Amino acid sequence: MTLWMIGSYNRNKSLLAPSPCSTEIRYHGAISTTRTVPTKATSTPILSSTTTTNGTTINFRLHPKFFIQQMTDCFDDNECRFSCYHFGKSGGTGVAERMERIFPPILDSCCNARTMQRFHKSPEKHCTIKFSAYEVSSQSFLKDIIPTCARINDSNNSRSVVLVTFREPMARTLSYIHQQCNKNFESRTRERQEACQRCSYRKDTEYWTSFLEGANKQYQGLYQVASAIVPNTRILAIDLVDLSALYRDLYQATRHKAFSMNTKANPKKTTLCNFGVTSEMFRALRPANDIYRNLTLGIYNNMIAPVKATPKKEKKKRVEPDETATRTTHILPESCREYVKGHTLDLTHGRYIHVPNRQAPYDHNSCFLMKPRYNCATTNVTTPGAWEYKLILQSDPANTSTICDFENVMENLGGPAALFHTQVAIFGNSFLRQMFEALACTYPDQLTAAKVTENPPAVSLLALKKRKERPYTMQEYGTITNVPVDKRSIPLCAGSAASYTQYFEKGVNLTTPHLTTTCSDELAMLEFGSSLKVFYNFRPNTLNTTLASYQTMIGLNISEMDYIAFNTGADMHIKRQSRSSLQMHNYQPVLPLLKRIQERDLKRWFGASNPWISSPPDMHPCLPGVPDNEAALFLFSVIFDIHKFQT
Numbered sequence: 089m090t091l092w093m094i095g096s097y098n099r100n101k102s103l104l105a106p107s108p109c110s111t112e113i114r115y116h117g118a119i120s121t122t123r124t125v126p127t128k129a130t131s132t133p134i135l136s137s138t139t140t141t142n143g144t145t146i147n148f149r150l151h152p153k154f155f156i157q158q159m160t161d162c163f164d165d166n167e168c169r170f171s172c173y174h175f176g177k178s179g180g181t182g183v184a185e186r187m188e189r190i191f192p193p194i195l196d197s198c199c200n201a202r203t204m205q206r207f208h209k210s211p212e213k214h215c216t217i218k219f220s221a222y223e224v225s226s227q228s229f230l231k232d233i234i235p236t237c238a239r240i241n242d243s244n245n246s247r248s249v250v251l252v253t254f255r256e257p258m259a260r261t262l263s264y265i266h267q268q269c270n271k272n273f274e275s276r277t278r279e280r281q282e283a284c285q286r287c288s289y290r291k292d293t294e295y296w297t298s299f300l301e302g303a304n305k306q307y308q309g310l311y312q313v314a315s316a317i318v319p320n321t322r323i324l325a326i327d328l329v330d331l332s333a334l335y336r337d338l339y340q341a342t343r344h345k346a347f348s349m350n351t352k353a354n355p356k357k358t359t360l361c362n363f364g365v366t367s368e369m370f371r372a373l374r375p376a377n378d379i380y381r382n383l384t385l386g387i388y389n390n391m392i393a394p395v396k397a398t399p400k401k402e403k404k405k406r407v408e409p410d411e412t413a414t415r416t417t418h419i420l421p422e423s424c425r426e427y428v429k430g431h432t433l434d435l436t437h438g439r440y441i442h443v444p445n446r447q448a449p450y451d452h453n454s455c456f457l458m459k460p461r462y463n464c465a466t467t468n469v470t471t472p473g474a475w476e477y478k479l480i481l482q483s484d485p486a487n488t489s490t491i492c493d494f495e496n497v498m499e500n501l502g503g504p505a506a507l508f509h510t511q512v513a514i515f516g517n518s519f520l521r522q523m524f525e526a527l528a529c530t531y532p533d534q535l536t537a538a539k540v541t542e543n544p545p546a547v548s549l550l551a552l553k554k555r556k557e558r559p560y561t562m563q564e565y566g567t568i569t570n571v572p573v574d575k576r577s578i579p580l581c582a583g584s585a586a587s588y589t590q591y592f593e594k595g596v597n598l599t600t601p602h603l604t605t606t607c608s609d610e611l612a613m614l615e616f617g618s619s620l621k622v623f624y625n626f627r628p629n630t631l632n633t634t635l636a637s638y639q640t641m642i643g644l645n646i647s648e649m650d651y652i653a654f655n656t657g658a659d660m661h662i663k664r665q666s667r668s669s670l671q672m673h674n675y676q677p678v679l680p681l682l683k684r685i686q687e688r689d690l691k692r693w694f695g696a697s698n699p700w701i702s703s704p705p706d707m708h709p710c711l712p713g714v715p716d717n718e719a720a721l722f723l724f725s726v727i728f729d730i731h732k733f734q735t
Contacts, residue, residue, distance in 0.1 A: 145252075145314055145315065145323040145324070145325055145386070145388045146158065146322065146323070146324050146325065147325050147326075147383075147384075147385075147386035148324065148325065148326040148327070148330050148333075148334060149326075149327065149330055149384070149386075150386050152333070152337060155324055155326070155334075156334075156337045156338060156341055158249050158322055158324060159249075159251075159324070159338065160338070160341050160342060162249060163190075163342065165247075167241065167243060167245050167246050167247075168218075168247075168249075169215070169216070169217065169218055169219070169220070169237075169241065170187055170191065170218060170219040170220070171219070171220045171221065171222065171233075171237075172184050172187075172197070172219070172220070172221035172222070173221075173222055173224075173226075173229050173250075173252075173313060174197060174221060174222060174223035174224070175252075175253065175254065175306070175310050176223075176260070176264065176306075177255060177260045177263045177264050177267075178253045178254050178255035178260060178328050179253045179255065179328040179331045180253050182331060182335075183251075183253065183331070184219075184221060186335070186346040186347055187219050187346070188219065189345075189346040190219075190344060190346050191217075191218035191219040192219075193217070194219055194220065194221060195213070195214060195217070195220055195221070197220075197221035197222055197223045198223050199223045200223065200224055200225065200228075203222055203223055203224050204224060204228055204232070207222070207232075207233060207236075211236050211237070211240060212240055214233075214237070215236065215237035215240040215241055216240065216241070225309060226308075226309030226310065226312050226313050227309070229313060230312065230313060230316055234248075234318060238318075238319075246320065247320045247321070247322070248318060248320060248321035248322070249321065249322040249323070249324060250313065250314075250316070250318070250321060250322070250323040250324065251323075251324040251325075251326065252310065252313060252314045252323060252324065252325040252326070252383075253325075253326055253327075253328060253331070254310060254314075254325065254326075254327060254328065254380065254383050255327070255328040255380075256328075256377075256380060257303055257307060257373045257376035257377055257380055258365060258369070258370060258373055258377075258509075260303070261299060261300065261303045261369075261373065262363060262365060264299070265296070265299060265361075265363050266361065266362075266363060268280060268284065269284035269287065269360055269361035269363070270284075270359055270360050270361060273360060279295070283295045283296065284360060284361045285360065285361070287360070287361035287362070287363055287364075288364070289363075289364070289365075289366050289368065289369055290366065293368075296369075297372060300369060300372040300373050301372075303373060303376050304372075304373065304375045304376045306376075307375070307376040307379040307380065308375070308379065310379070310383075311379045311382070311383070311388075314383060314388055315388040323388075325383055325386070327383070327384060335347045335348075367509075367648070370508075370509035371509065371648075373509075374508070374509065377508040377509060378508075380508075381501075381506065381508060382419060385500070385501065387419045420728050421492070421497055423489070423490070423491060423492050423493075424481070424492035424497065424728075426483060426490070427481050427483075427492055428728065428730070431729055431730060431731035431732060432730070432731065432732045432733070432734055433725065433730045433732070433733050433734065434481070434734040435481070435678070435681055435733050435734060435735050436734055436735065437481045437482060437483045438479060438480070438481055438681065438682070438685045439479070439480055439481070439482050439485070439685065439689060440477045440478065440479055440480075440685055440686055440689040440690055441477065441478055441480060441689075442472065442476060442477055443476055443477070443478050444472075444476065445476075446475060446476045446478075447475075448473060448475045448712050449475065449529070449530050449712055449716065450529040450530065450532070450712055451463075451465065451712070452465055452579060452582075452592070452598075453578070453579065453597070453598065453599040454529075454532075454577055454578075455525070455528060455529035455532070455577075455579065455711075456528070456538075456571060456575060456576045456577070456578060456579065456580035456581060457524075457525040457528045457529065457540070457580075457581055457609055457612075458525055458529055458579060458582070458711050459521075459525065459581075459582065459711075460579070460582050460588060460591035460592070460698075460700075461591055461696060461698070461700055461701075461708070462522060462525075462696050462708055462709075462710065462711040462715075463591060463592065463696065463698050463710070463711060464694065464696060464697050464698065464710035464711075464713065465592055465593065465596045465698070466593055466596070466697075467593060467595045467596060473710075473712075473713075474694035474709070474710040474712065474713030474714065475712040475713055475716065477686070477690060477694070477713075478493070478495060478717070479494065479495075479682065479685075479714075479717040479720075479721070480492060480493050480494075494717070494720040494721050494723075494724045495716075495717075495720045497720075497724055498720050498723050498724060501727065503531050503534055503616070503723075504527065504531050504534055504616035504617065504619075504620045504622075504723060505531075505534045505616045505617025505619050505620060506619075506727070507616075507619060507620040507723070507726060507727060508619050509619055510619070510620050510621070510650050510651075510726065511620075511621045511623070511645075511648055511649050511650055512620070512621070512622050512623070512649060512650060512651040512652070512653070512726055513622075513623040513624075513625075513644060513646070513649045513651075513652045513653070514622065514623065514624045514625075514652075514653045514654070515624075515625050515628050515652070515653070515654045515658035515659070515661075515662055515672075516626075516627070516653070516654050516655040516656055516658050516675070517626070517627055517655060517656045517658075518626070518708065519655065519679050519708065520624070520653065520654075520655055520675060521609060521624065521626055522708060522709065522711060522715040522718070523675075523715050523718040523719050523722055524609065524612070524614070524622065524624040525609065525711065525715065526711065526712070526715035526716045526718065526719040527614060527616075527622060527719045527722075527723075528576075528614050529711065529712065529716075530712075530716055530719060531616060532576055532577065534616040534617050535576060535614060535615065535616060536615050536616065536617060536618045537570070537613070537614075537615035537618075538570070538571040538576065538612070538613065538614050538615065539568050539569065539570055539571065539612060539613040539642055540568070540569060540571055540580075540581060540607045540608060540609055540612045541565065541566045541567070541568060541569075541607060541608050541609065541610045541611050541612065542566050542567050542568070542569040542606075542607050543566045543567065543606060543607075544565060544566040544606070544607070544608040544610050545560055545564055545565065545566070547560065547608075547610050547626060547627070547630055552630060559629065559630055559631055559632035560630060560631055560632060561632050562631075562632070562633060562637060562641070565610070565611065565631060566608075566610075568611065568641050568642050569607070571607075578599060579599065580607060581606070581607040581608055581609065590699065590700055591698050591699065591700045592698060592699070593698065593699060609624055609626070610625070610626045610631075611624070611625050611626070611631070611641065611642060612624050612642075613642050613643065613644070621643075623638075623642065623643075623644045623649075625638075625644075627656070627658065628658050628661045628662060629658070629661045634665060635662075635665050635666060646662065646666055646670065647666075649670075650726070651673065651725075651726045652670060652671070652672040652673065653672070653673050653675050653722065654672050654673070654674060654675065654676075655674065655675050655676040656676065659672040659674070671731070673725070673730070673731050673732070674732070674733075675718075675722075675733075677733055677735040678718060678721070678733055678735070679709075679714070679718065680735075681733075681735040682709075682714055682717060682718070683707075683709075683714075686714070692705075693705050693709075694709055694710045694713045694714060695707060695708060695709055695710065696708050696709065696710055697710070
């Protein structure tokens with residue numbers, strides 16, 4: 089049995105030697121930790137200790153017990169050999185240091201051509217020792233080292249396990265830049281020294297972009313290794329942030345002191361260059377981020393054919409790195425595939441199902457953006473609330489395997505923060521405002537920033553009519569202000585305390601708004617996990633502004649938006665001001681369809697029904713309720729690039 093470990097160990101520690109537990113990144117002086125990955129993924133099979141299928145990749149976060157069993161079985165197997173594939177700055181150093189204490193010695197692994205030269209000179213020596221490491225390209229590893237060692241170690245009992253360690257791409261790239269600029273500086277090329285001294289992406293864009301392009305190619309290679317189909321081989325994948333848990337579990341299973349070692353902190357020296365990350369860098373690394381997301385979720389592609397043992401007399405050919413690999417896209421869950429045709433999502437199979445005793449995700453007292461006029465709070469506890477009904481797609485009501493559940497998909501992906509370094513904009517009326525507010529209310533724990541309009545005018549159709557349709561100026565519109573963290577769990581933008589109670593039934597529990605000024609989301613921004621930014625503008629034709637003003641006021645650069653949603657003709661107003669063609673996605677048909685589905689399935693419409701509504705139920709749905717369904721559908725559409733809805 090051979091256990092292949094893919095990581096970042098470098099015995100000489102001259103280039104790639106990270107701290108195995110280092111998870112903090114410094115962005116322009118601010119500390120940001122890598123995100124918490126989801127604890128499950130619907131696309132990952134449930135595995136048992138008796139599973140023997142070839143080519144199955146095991147994710148530590150999803151299947152920790154099976155992951156540990158695969159490793160400990162190798163410790164006691166005389167034909168089990170560990171190998172480490174170097175993927176720099178992703179925690180392999182810590183793994184190798186521990187393994188070296190158990191299975192010495194370790195051969196020099198550095199670097200690329202020199203490594204392959206040593207390997208070809210004495211392949212038996214490399215393939216038969218208990219632990220070996222290789223800092224080579226993925227192609228050399230997959231098409232040369234693995235087949236050669238498979239031939240040398242060929243026996244009926246020989247098995248292989250590949251351990252893949254990986255890391256969030258920007259953190260890894262930034263760590264590498266800091267290493268190059270602050271360690272062994274005198275040994276760097278003159279060009280690199282000069283770029284490090286300027287320490288600015290914008291001053292040396294072309295130079296630093298090469299680092300990002302290299303990272304994208306490296307992640308493509310890593311994904312090939314993680315997705316490889318190799319006979320009699322098991323692949324194990326683990327994120328850098330989970331290595332401490334791996335060591336803890338291995339120590340409990342083996343009681344070997346090597347796994348109880350205290351991790352030595354790797355000091356982050358930024359004496360010369362403390363590199364600042366820009367939004368352009370995040371966008372450039374998007375292919376790598378897509379791959380990282382799939383790795384964290386346990387989603388793998390079979391990128392290469394099964395690896396065959398190399399015949400002894402076969403002449404080896406030089407294998408060049410594959411530079412033709414395309415960007416990895418998000419993998420649509422199998423349960424939803426029948427409803428997506430190209431960029432169109434078929435909503436005609438929508439159904440509302442009852443989830444008894446389901447708790448409301450929020451209420452009128454716990455969300456700073458929720459408008460009181462949208463509430464359906466009641467003292468009647470015998471009637472199910474709007475939040476107890478879930479929207480799904482199901483083509484065959486008798487077959488649960490045809491269910492596509494937007495909420496579950498988003499939960500498994502990790503919510504809004506799963507959209508790495510994405511910017512989206514929503515332009516439209518109060519129906520889309522509700523969807524925007526539902527995002528803020530449903531995912532408060534992921535909010536890392538929020539901006540609202542302070543002291544805004546009463547922007548409404550009636551107010552515009554009185555103004556003879558004259559748009560508001562920027563001065564009239566109010567100022568943009570940040571929402572403090574400690575104010576995101578109260579009805580901050582609910583209106584004055586004097587008028588607040590008119591929206592609620594008598595007896596409903598109310599928290600008095602902590603208001604010194606009024607605010608609104610006529611123009612607002614939500615940031616989730618320092619990763620996804622969602623901008624909203626209520627009826628953009630009511631604001632006399634230019635696209636450049638949006639960027640000045642709230643940071644909305646229309647040309648940088650990855651996805652734009654609209655209704656009520658808001659697209660025409662934006663497109664008239666844009667010099668470039670914009671792809672905007674019409675959400676106008678969605679809410680009327682959901683209303684028809686509710687009336688068909690539930691024999692009612694959960695529209696707002698509070699005392700302020702003169703003729704309930706209102707066309708505006710309850711919060712919480714249908715807007716939460718729309719929010720899940722919106723996130724689903726952004727992730728899987730949905731442009732149109734079949735209604």
